[in-house]
Amino acid sequence: MKRSIVSAALAAAGFILAAWSSGPVQAQAASTAASPNQAAYLAANCANCHGTVGNAVGGMPGLAGLKRDYIIAQMKAFKEGTRPATIMHQLAKGYTDEQIAVMADYFSRQKAN
Ligand code: HEC
Numbered sequence: 001m002k003r004s005i006v007s008a009a010l011a012a013a014g015f016i017l018a019a020w021s022s023g024p025v026q027a028q029a030a031s032t033a034a035s036p037n038q039a040a041y042l043a044a045n046c047a048n049c050h051g052t053v054g055n056a057v058g059g060m061p062g063l064a065g066l067k068r069d070y071i072i073a074q075m076k077a078f079k080e081g082t083r084p085a086t087i088m089h090q091l092a093k094g095y096t097d098e099q100i101a102v103m104a105d106y107f108s109r110q111k112a113n
Contacts, residue, residue, distance in 0.1 A: 039106040042099055046107075049087075054107045065112035071104035 034042075043053070046063065050056045054063030063071065077083035078092035095103070 034102040034105075039102050042095075042103050043106045046103070053110045055110070055113045062112055063107040064110035066107060068101075068104045068108040071107055072100055075100045075104070 046054070049060055050063045051060065054065075056062040074083060074088075075092045075095070076097075078085050078088040081089055083089075092100070
């Protein structure tokens with residue numbers, strides 16, 4: 001009796017894991033264009049410092065309304081170490097070129113306050 005409960009629980013966990021691991025990966029592979037939600041999700045990682053939708057307060061550089069190409073170039077420069085930084089050189093390394101392009105696109109469309 002006990003054993004069947006355990007194996008049922010394991011089977012359920014296995015199913016959830018399988019569903020979880022195949023779902024998002026397939027969805028991502030199916031489309032190369034980022035959905036608006038994906039862009040907002042990525043950009044939210046920058047909000048702590050650069051403000052909500054890129055409108056910074058307190059001396060931090062804002063990202064809203066900057067040119068897409070400018071943002072991409074800066075992120076690349078941070079990544080490669082050609083632009084000195086206190087923190088962005090570390091952060092920039094955590095994103096792929098595609099993710100950076102998605103975020104740059106997103107921030108360039110936001111209105112600077
Ligand atoms: C922990 C705080 C912090 C977070 C989080 C953060 N930044 Fe920054 N960002 C900075 C600081 C500080 C600078 C100024 C350069 C430096 O000292 O690193 C900067 C500068 C920049 C610049 C250059 C702006 C300009 O006017 O030239 C860009 C572009 C940028 N960040 C993009 C991003 C993006 C995209 C994210 C989200 C993935 C992000 N940042 C997350 C702190 C942060």
